[in-house]
Amino acid sequence: MYWTSVCLIGIATIGKGSDWEEFRDLVRGGIPITYRNKIWQEVSGALDMRQPGYYKELLSRKDPEACQCWGDIELDLHRTFPTNVLFGPGGHGIEKLKNILLAYSLHNPTVGYCQGMNLLAGTLLLTNNAEEEAFWLLTSMLGRHLPEDYFTQQLLSPQADQRVLRELVQEIMPRLYAHFEEMHVDVTAVTFSWFLTLFTDCLPVETLLRVWDIFFVEGMIIVFKVALAILWMNEKEIMKCRNGAAVYCYMKQMTLSMHQPDKLIKVAFTTLKSYIQPEKIEAKRQRHQKSVRQELIQEQQLIKARTFVCASPPTDKKKTLQN
Template identity: 45%
Template structure:
């Protein structure tokens, strides 16, 4: 709450969250959120309808309030998993709302907007970083015609929620709140670098996709302390200036493509 700026926002806007829930509700927004309720952590007992309390209600409230707070975003699939994780950890709707705002509004702008331009841009940025740091993998992806969006979109959209073990995800999120979006690139690059030989064994586009699913499993990602050390050492230098430059060129390319 402190490092993300969420606490400051909450302190400066007392009662704002509850006022959002008491206002006029957008029926389309409600329907979109309700559709995803049963798809959010269906195996977690705290999100099942028989739970007491059932966190589905808290999740619904946080997403509904956020949709009315940030009209440019509304609700986008993937936000349910992020808000759900925040509720599981904080056990507090208002804190979860402000943490979600820190992520969606400031740390990851345009990831969840209708065009998802920020998300698409960062997937392309990862491709450029791999081209520089792990050229053999980039050549393989090009050779099989596999776009980066096909293999890493879930990593970016859900911030590794349904890819990595929970303890590891929470450690990654700590760094994300503290240091910003470049942590996502560090995690992705480390996963690819660690499993480079395995990925290079792919013989088809389908095989590439399957190998990318496999590299998020196993002891490398479950031993979260070691994993976190690796994400700060393995990718090497990764300055925000470099990322900003790549974002600019990748965004321009995407906009030119329409």
Template identity: 40%
Template sequence: MEDQVNGKTSEKYLNTTNIITEDCQRVDSYGFERSENVAHDAHDALMSEYLVVLKRRSTKWSKLLDGKAKVEKNQKVKRYVRKGVPNEHRTVIWMAASGAQQQLEENPGYYHSLLQTQSDTNLKEIIQADLHRTFPDNIQFRSSSDQCLQKALYNVLLAYGNHNKDVGYCQGMNFIAGYLLIITKDEEKSFWLLDTLLRRILPDYYTPAMLGLKADQEVLGELVKAKVPAVWQAMARHDVMWTLVVSRWFICLYIDILPVETVLRIWDCLFYEGSKILFRVALTLIRHLQPQILQAQSLPEICQCFKQITQGRFVEDCHTFMEKIFMEPGSLSMAVITKLRETCRERILAESGSHS
């Protein structure tokens, strides 16, 4: 669900990017152009309903934070995060909940020192090549924009490449860093949030072997086998590899897969609760997709099902969708995921060893 900058949207409650354009109907409040495929009347009606929710959540969050820049982790805050963080508080909550704020405070000046470091020429070139491919549908990432975020994006990615030479730069990181900049409007905070994601929340997703990403795709398969067995059987019958249909879900953290407002609600929980949220979202999408998958007669038809599930009211109504991800998949503990990850990693390493 994308917040629209139009007559129905209250900037008081949507303190987002305050983008001013000649045609406000054309661009949402994050700078993304409205898709021509979206039924705008239905979408705006959905948004007007959601604004009531945002107003209520904003009031509650303001009372909870009471002007503070930090927040303790407890059941009340967890409940608040699951119900959505208003955009004006997102940077504070993401930084505090993820540990990025602590890293920033313990390493004063570190980010800026990374930008002064002698960088690998190849690193610079591959980052530069990806800049124009990053959100071409967002006016903030166009060189013609008054406040173009391309330079900030380049700096964050270059600093990270200097900071973590084992990862350097991997395609997909540009979209994640770009989303962080859209919300924080701050290079240093975006850098530390990116570091927290890649180092703590999603380890080995962006390393050359991508072992973490490959393992998590297999973990999802095991979870589907246990929780949505009919889908698992259909996938096995048509010999569909999970990496074929869900790798972009995980590596881009649902960016360009789900509507922007839904992605940000997912990220609220991702920074607070960790990577198990990615599995809850995937399982909810797959459960919703089950009838179409079971009717599919071939691998291409199944792939088409996975493309269609990420569109429409089911995912645009982000508030209802987020309620579903915590109900429909049932119990999903980090302990279970950790155990499955160990098993899947061992299997992948064994298979790669036998093929070498």
């Protein structure tokens, strides 16, 4: 009954007081599948962004082959949930996915297309068969809910977020962090894709959609909370791994069996509540983003200096000695 009322009156009427907290708590409990698309459309801002006719206009601009991103998009189309009937042989999802990715690359040519977007768009199509609505959800996700430079070529924000996560693991799970160090394991080798694809490449779909319910309401902080909850829940098993290869192998598989979203969300929002404070995480993100940008500038300056040296004409040593 509550969800019916929310859909009728709209999210904007809820406000930011106790009513919003009630709505947030109910979202954490899971949005019913019947209302999920409508709630996502409104709470994400996709409904406000939508421009009638714009999506069709984007697709009419040029042929796919003329798009600079087409080669990368084409490679990823058939890598997107290949075992799902929607994207498998005879499924109609591939054509819709192609349209959405092409349209976004034209809508935001600065970003174009980046690997991982196919999984985001594919997940949206799993919950919403209308490709234009899925396009606007993707646009709101990349434009409002993730940092604007998340999918740029340098991947600055994702790199910074991995440093934040590593720092949080050291603070919250020091024994696990020490184990990673002892086994010479770089945890970001596994968790980088969690952030870049918003867990689409690792969580079962029923758990993934529950995480996305909260993501659209609470934003980027949910990614850190879920990542830490996954590590917290698997800490004992990871600690049993006696070498780096075993750690990587276990971590690559551990999320695939997480079919209890309620348990994951309880750990993220109750067990770890006192450890994960949004303002502290944001401060860490800003600090690490600054560091990553400075390192990139230094690297570019070093490359420029090396290029200059290589391009300089050779010195005629014989002539110099004669002078």
